[in-house]
Amino acid sequence: MKSYWWKVLAILLLAYTVFAGLLFEVPRLPILNESIRALYFHVTMWFGMVVMLVVAVVYSVKYLRSGELKHDDMAIEFTNAAILFGVLGIVTGMLWAKFTWGEYWSGDPKQNGSAIALLMYFAYLILRNSLTDVHQRAKIGAVYNILAFAVYIPLIFVLPRLTDSLHPGNGGNPGFNAYDMDSTLRMVFYPAIIGWTLLGVWISTIRVRFRRLERKYEDQLINQI
Amino acid sequence: MVLINKELTLEWRQKYALNGILLYVVSAVFITYLSVGARQGTLTVPTWNALYWIIILFSAVNAVAKSFVQEHQGRQLYYYMIASPEAIIVSKIIYNTLLTLVLALLGYAVFSLILGNPVQDQGMFMLNLILGAIGFSACLTMVSGIASKAGNNGTLMAILSFPVIIPILLMAISISKNAIDGLDRGVSIDKLFTLLAINSIVGAVSYILFPYLWKS
Numbered sequence: 093m094k095s096y097w098w099k100v101l102a103i104l105l106l107a108y109t110v111f112a113g114l115l116f117e118v119p120r121l122p123i124l125n126e127s128i129r130a131l132y133f134h135v136t137m138w139f140g141m142v143v144m145l146v147v148a149v150v151y152s153v154k155y156l157r158s159g160e161l162k163h164d165d166m167a168i169e170f171t172n173a174a175i176l177f178g179v180l181g182i183v184t185g186m187l188w189a190k191f192t193w194g195e196y197w198s199g200d201p202k203q204n205g206s207a208i209a210l211l212m213y214f215a216y217l218i219l220r221n222s223l224t225d226v227h228q229r230a231k232i233g234a235v236y237n238i239l240a241f242a243v244y245i246p247l248i249f250v251l252p253r254l255t256d257s258l259h260p261g262n263g264g265n266p267g268f269n270a271y272d273m274d275s276t277l278r279m280v281f282y283p284a285i286i287g288w289t290l291l292g293v294w295i296s297t298i299r300v301r302f303r304r305l306e307r308k309y310e311d312q313l314i315n316q317i
Numbered sequence: 318m319v320l321i322n323k324e325l326t327l328e329w330r331q332k333y334a335l336n337g338i339l340l341y342v343v344s345a346v347f348i349t350y351l352s353v354g355a356r357q358g359t360l361t362v363p364t365w366n367a368l369y370w371i372i373i374l375f376s377a378v379n380a381v382a383k384s385f386v387q388e389h390q391g392r393q394l395y396y397y398m399i400a401s402p403e404a405i406i407v408s409k410i411i412y413n414t415l416l417t418l419v420l421a422l423l424g425y426a427v428f429s430l431i432l433g434n435p436v437q438d439q440g441m442f443m444l445n446l447i448l449g450a451i452g453f454s455a456c457l458t459m460v461s462g463i464a465s466k467a468g469n470n471g472t473l474m475a476i477l478s479f480p481v482i483i484p485i486l487l488m489a490i491s492i493s494k495n496a497i498d499g500l501d502r503g504v505s506i507d508k509l510f511t512l513l514a515i516n517s518i519v520g521a522v523s524y525i526l527f528p529y530l531w532k533s
Binding site: 138198208209212214215218219222223228231232238239243246250 | 406460463466467473476477479480481482483511513514515518519522523529530
């Protein structure tokens, strides 16, 4: 119970998110109407993605400092989960945009920025797969991961704020807090962020353990011969 | 300093590569000129701007891609022994900045010649070119270092560098748009600072990370 309490917490929070997110009262706003419930499923994805990318970068730095493969496992798997969240975030965002802005893709700076970010991380996966030596793969992957993250931050947090955007909080549009982040939304939104992030961590840790077992098994096979 | 000198000498010795990349710019501009079928001055400003930067981007990728290829393994080992990785990356970035700047200026000259020159604020445009060249070369030098470790194929270089370079490219394009329209310089100053900030982030990251890459 001690070590997996957070998994239980994740399940509870996500059950609460789905239940409360679909059934609770939400503020009536023009254009958004009921679609504001997507807030719990779309915006939270990006929070989860950023948290996991930070974790991945921290482990990349740790790998470069120590050269131990266990840190690299964490870095790659957290990036994988972050990419999954990013894809889900962009898909949910497109669906939401279809119903509120009228188009799946409206050339919004944040949409473009996140698409570029995904391209960057897909490139990371291809780069890793193009290298065969495990240590070299880990080292070069870590270097590129840190470089990508350094570009990701201005791309997502700085550039969209300089231009007009359809997203709230950019280019003259008021932020969420200004007009509609009332207490009922917050009551679901914050737990939803935590819940989704925990789910991401859960996915990554399972895959990290799988990866380590695989390596152990391979080592055994090699040692037998 | 010696290393920059070395890069210059090396380039001078392999004049065909330099001439090749210069010819690349000229032919690329000419191809766009023929394909858009535009006579002087009929091209709208946003199109002019976009075409110009795309050509500069592609030529810069091509030019910088070879910065780690043209030296063989043995000579790299030699540098490894005599110079610190920081010195190497800084010298390569400075050299590539110069190269990109030359390409950009040549592209600008050819563009003005055959597609017309709509730029109203020359000073701003030049300043933006310099900053853009620094950003491009910092980013591309690092990426070409990474790609050279991974067997150095062109695809890898392109897919790794394009997404990373887009923030720099976007800022440079919007500043150059302002400069072409001759808007008041106060409008672009914020963007210039952002470009400078992104440049320094990328530069600093390359400076810190390159030693790890170099050692392998």
